[in-house]
Amino acid sequence: MIAWMGVGLVALLALGGFIASPLALVIGFLLAGFGWVPRHFNPAQRAKQLLAIAIVLLGFGIQLETALAVTGDALGLIVASIVLTLALALLVGKALKLELSTAHLIGSGTAICGGSAIAAVGPAIRARSDQMALALAVVFILNSLALLVFPLVGHYFELDQYTFGLWAAVAIHDTSSVVGAAQAYGDEALLVATTAKLARALWIVPLVILSALVSARYSDKQGQSAWVLPWFIFGFLGATCIATFLPSGEAVYAWLFLVGKRLLVFCLFLIGLSLTLKRIRAAGFKPLLLASILWIVVAIGSLAWLLQ
Template identity: 80%
Template sequence: MLAWFGVVLIAVLALGGWISSPLALLIGFVLAGFGWVPRHFNPAKYAKQLLGVAIVLLGFGIHLDTALAVTGDALGLIAVSLVATLVLALLIGKALKLELSTAHLIGSGTAICGGSAIAAVGPAIRARSDQMALALAAVFILNALALFIFPLVGHYFALDQHTFGIWAAVAIHDTSSVVGAAEAYGDEALVVATTAKLARALWIIPVAFVSALVAARFSDKPGQSTWALPWFIVGFIVTICIATFLPQGEAVYDGMFLAGKRILVFCLFLIGLSLTLKRIRAAGFKPLLLAIILWLVIAVGSLAWLLI
């Protein structure tokens, strides 16, 4: 009963705008550490569902011309970082004597969009459940750290909101941490980061497709590869178009955008609830080391690209 009271209380505070994204994540992590998670409650599952809703609602705060401009600005950096990350993942994974599938999953999660990419690429290459769990755990841990570290680095280098938004979109794995870090930095950073991040997420399609072809070519395992494009990407594009071509509803759109931001904060609390010490230990040393190396390379490399 006490655990449910905590969840409801944080939901009220988050949806009311009384706590920030990093604080919500920290509260969730602390409660999980004390074992104050409601029984038979899967916070990660509900966080994923609500995150999709939040992203669709955030589309109401973006106009199509802005989206196209941001996507164009970030396209070169996204493409270069994606290819470099996937290649490095395989090379470093081989040096660490990791299984090829595990290295590819971590590389895909780092290069594209964290858990969503791993969930899409995993079935495409017929990865085992334990390989997917290791990749998800490693990426998940770094996502949580990024939410706190990136705004601090952004302020240290005095990044403007546009630059920070692009950097966060390219260098942070999951969409939840991208928009959480950007939301903590400012409204313009949030719009830029969300748009560029979802442009980056579209790379799930070619990466999963090519991964499936390669896996089918070099593997004799039975079964068909499957993958799917996250529904919230389509919804995000639709709400951007609505806000752009039906401007008479601007007052309503502003409210929807605000609701999306508030739901996002609660999502980060739920993500914190699912980040237990057991899950951190389960990530293992070598997969986590690979994830850290890739993360540092893409974070430092993309920041240098933007500052030069």
């Protein structure tokens, strides 16, 4: 009962706009550490469901012209980061004597969009459940760290909103952490980061197809594994089109966008509830080392690209 009351209180504060996204994550982590997570409650699953809704609502705050401009500006960086990250993942994974499938899953999650990419690529290469769980765990840990670190680094280098948004979209794994870090930085950064990240997520499709072909296991699961694409991408694009071509509803769109932002904060609290010390220990050293190396290289490389 006490655990449910705590979750409910934080939910009210988050949805009411009284808690910032990094603080919501920390509160969730602390509650999980004290064992105050309600029984039979899966916060990670709930966060995934609510995050999809939040991202669709954020689409109402973006104009299509802006989306196309952001995607075009970042296309070279997006393609380069994906290719180099995957190549580096296989090379470093081999040096660390990790299983090829594990290294490929971690590289896929780092290169595109974290858990979504791992979940999509896993069936294509017939990865074992323990390999997928391990990759998800290490990416999840770094996602949570990125929420706190990236805004601090952005302010240290005095990055403008646009540059920070692009940087977050390229260098942070999951969409939830991208929009969370960007929201903490500013509204413009949030719009840029969300747009660029969802455009980048579309690369899941060619990645899954290529992964299946390279693994030489392109069997009867071709149709199923090659088109695993988060539905919220289409919802986000639909909301963006509505806001662009039906401008008469601007007041309603602004309200929906605000709801999306506040729902996002609550999602980050749920992610914090999922980050336990047990999960951190289960991630292991070598997979976490590989994921950290990839993350640091992508973060530094993409920032250098944007600042040149």
